[in-house]
Amino acid sequence: MTEATTEARASRRRPWLLALVAAAVVVLLVFAGRQLAGVIPALAERIAGLGVWGPVVFVCLYAAATVAFAPGSILTLIAGAIFGIARGTVIVFVGATTGAALAFLVARYLARSAIENKVADYPRFAAIDRAIGEQGRKIVFLLRLSPVFPFNLLNYALGLTRVRFVDYLIASLGMIPGTLLYVYYGQVIGDVAALASGVEVARDAGYYAVLGVGLAATIVVTTLVTRIARRALREITGD
Numbered sequence: 001m002t003e004a005t006t007e008a009r010a011s012r013r014r015p016w017l018l019a020l021v022a023a024a025v026v027v028l029l030v031f032a033g034r035q036l037a038g039v040i041p042a043l044a045e046r047i048a049g050l051g052v053w054g055p056v057v058f059v060c061l062y063a064a065a066t067v068a069f070a071p072g073s074i075l076t077l078i079a080g081a082i083f084g085i086a087r088g089t090v091i092v093f094v095g096a097t098t099g100a101a102l103a104f105l106v107a108r109y110l111a112r113s114a115i116e117n118k119v120a121d122y123p124r125f126a127a128i129d130r131a132i133g134e135q136g137r138k139i140v141f142l143l144r145l146s147p148v149f150p151f152n153l154l155n156y157a158l159g160l161t162r163v164r165f166v167d168y169l170i171a172s173l174g175m176i177p178g179t180l181l182y183v184y185y186g187q188v189i190g191d192v193a194a195l196a197s198g199v200e201v202a203r204d205a206g207y208y209a210v211l212g213v214g215l216a217a218t219i220v221v222t223t224l225v226t227r228i229a230r231r232a233l234r235e236i237t238g239d
Contacts, residue, residue: 047082055083059095066099067106069152073182080186088183089176096179097172100155104168107159128161128233136163137171144174145229174229181222184215 047054062075075095079088132139140163143149149157158168 055087055091058082058091059098062092062095063099063102066096066152066155067102072096072099072151076179076182077186077189080183080188081190082186085180085183085187088186089180092179092183093172093176096151096175097169100172101165101169103152103155104159104165107156108165111156132158132161132163136161137167139163139233140168140171141174142229142233144171145177146226146233177222177225181218184218188215 047058050057058075058079062072062079065075066072072092076088076092079092082088083091128139128143140158143154143158163171
């Protein structure tokens with residue numbers, strides 16, 4: 001069997017695999033929503049009680065968590081459950097960008113030696129650092145699309161490179177696809193949690209059909225974007 005035939009068969013199987021993954025994710029999200037039935041509605045009510053300051057407080061909390069190496073995925077899910085897809089994506093993006101900027105500045109000007117010791121455990125960083133010297137903004141953007149480092153560590157690691165701070169901030173736009181996907185997850189969990197806790201949700205079957213289709217499409221697009229970014233990074237860094 002030739003390599004071309006193998007790749008052709010793999011390409012035909014790929015849509016089915018993505019569909020199965022999307023279905024499995026939905027099942028997991030429904031399960032998570034039922035488990036968080038009492039927590040998310042109460043948290044949403046508390047945030048809503050802050051009025052216009054609710055999103056501001058959440059952005060500050062997200063930024064602080066990013067600097068402190070706390071996992072941002074949990075907060076992203078919560079944002080989707082509380083604020084919905086559109087507002088949640090914007091709020092998380094602002095919080096993550098703010099936290100990433102602070103971590104970058106800390107690494108570059110305050111804690112360089114400590115971060116260098118931590119980054120030394122990642123041999124790929126040397127190749128990435130060389131590439132950043134030539135194409136800083138592009139490399140950081142690709143890293144945001146498909147990070148080879150954990151998000152929180154990457155923020156500090158990039159502070160050790162030669163990338164300009166302005167380019168670093170602009171490249172943060174690469175976080176949007178992943179952010180949107182996790183916020184989407186959070187929206188599903190929030191709806192399931194509200195229903196499981198007995199809260200009346202004025203949404204019909206059409207709403208959930210659109211939500212499910214949108215989630216599946218977002219998973220597919222994010223997966224494709226991630227693969228393209230990973231391939232581009234390999235070509236540029238030679239790793």
